[in-house]
Amino acid sequence: MSEIKHISLFSAKNITKDAVNILNNFDEIIQGVNPLNSRQLQQLPDNIRNLSHLLTDNRSERRLGYMNDNVQLSAYIRYYTWWNLVRITRLFANLPETCFPSKDEICLDIGSGPLTVITALWLSRPELRKLRLTWYCLDISANSMALGEDIYLSIVAKSEEEPWRIIRVKGSFGTEIRQKADFITSANMFNELNQSSEMPPEYQTKKYFTQLKAYSTPHAKFLFIEPGIPKSARTLSLLRDRFISNGKFILAPCPHQGECPMNGFKAYTGSKNKWCNFAFSTEDAPPRLLKLSENAKLPKERATLSFISIVDSEVSTQNQNRNKDKSEIKCRVTSDTFKLPGNFTGHYACTERGLALLKSHAKINSGDAFCVKIKTPDSLPKDEKSGAVIIEL
Secondary structure, eight states: OOOEEOOOOGGGGSSOHHHHHHHHHHHHHHHHHHHHHHHHHHHHHHHHHHHHHHHHHTTGOOOTTEEEEEEHHHIIIIIIIIHHHHHHHHHHHTTGGGGOOSSOOOEETOOTTHHHHHHHHHHHGGGGGGGGOEEEEEEEEEHHHHHHHHHHHHHHTTSSOOOOOOEEEETTTTTTOOSSSEEEESSHHHHHHHHTOOOOOHHHHHHHHHHHHHHHHEEEEEEEEEOOOHHHHHHHHHHHHHHHHHEEEEEESSOSSSOTTBTTTGGTOOOOOOOOOEEETTTTTTTHHHHHHHHTOOOOSSEEEEEEEEEEEEHHHHHHHHOOTTTTEEEESSSEEEEOOOOOOOOEEEETTTEEEEEEOOOOOOOOOEEEEOGGGGGBBTTTTTTOEEEOO
């Protein structure tokens, strides 16, 4: 039996009451800056469902600037932006503070849309509100960014803090930005790029990395969030490799800097390869958002995502190696719960020893991080089916 220390990735307890209140009433905030009449509100579920088809099975019919269409933009912010705020705010509230800026900095959000990342950061990290951050927001949809800024300012107005400076730049990934950025973010941007190209992530990622480096200062931090689907997760895994080779440090979610055991290689083509993604239950989601989802016939029981936080390697590596106990294994849970013989529950996890199969009677959630102390880590048994080392908690 091993000893464990447990850290949650999606604890709702770390979200402040004011942020929860704003999330629960986000539809009212939108209605205040982008009002719909009663007939338009009645049509909203159908418009959301039609937009969902455009974003998934009918992608070939989607125009590049679909977010400039008022009907589609209204449906997007009332459904997708609301859900994105729920999942991203939950993630941001539980990440280490070193993932984020610590002083007044230049920031760049790529593929900003309605400024979802900026709004989520404001809600989830109150300590950042006192900083004088300048945000360059880059997107091909000027309408989406303008509406997003109105929503953000409406939320800020509920507090006593000054808003961050927003500079909207209309353009695609690669458009020139006047200043180098100290902090670069994106949400769902690589998924959009992958959908518009027939080239595999293995080819695309080199271009992505080159452009990201061109945008950044030498000591920049990066934080990318993507849908928890194989192709996006594969893209993040490939970017991870390039940033590590370039001297950066992966602060989260990875518990190590070695080879990724869940890199999603060819998983997006339908193979059985595992990919890195995390999920949490939507039982605490805003009730009116859950109701809207049901009315649109798009119910959501789980919120999923893949992400990566990248920082400088110098200080992080020192902290990582300080007083390292060779009997400790850091784990990050990357699966839902499944049943095992002997009334055990099982979870797959990422570790420095590769893929691990965790056996436990305790409640464990996707994204949980463990520091597991094992007397003889070199003699861990392996699971015949997956090849994962077996760790009993």
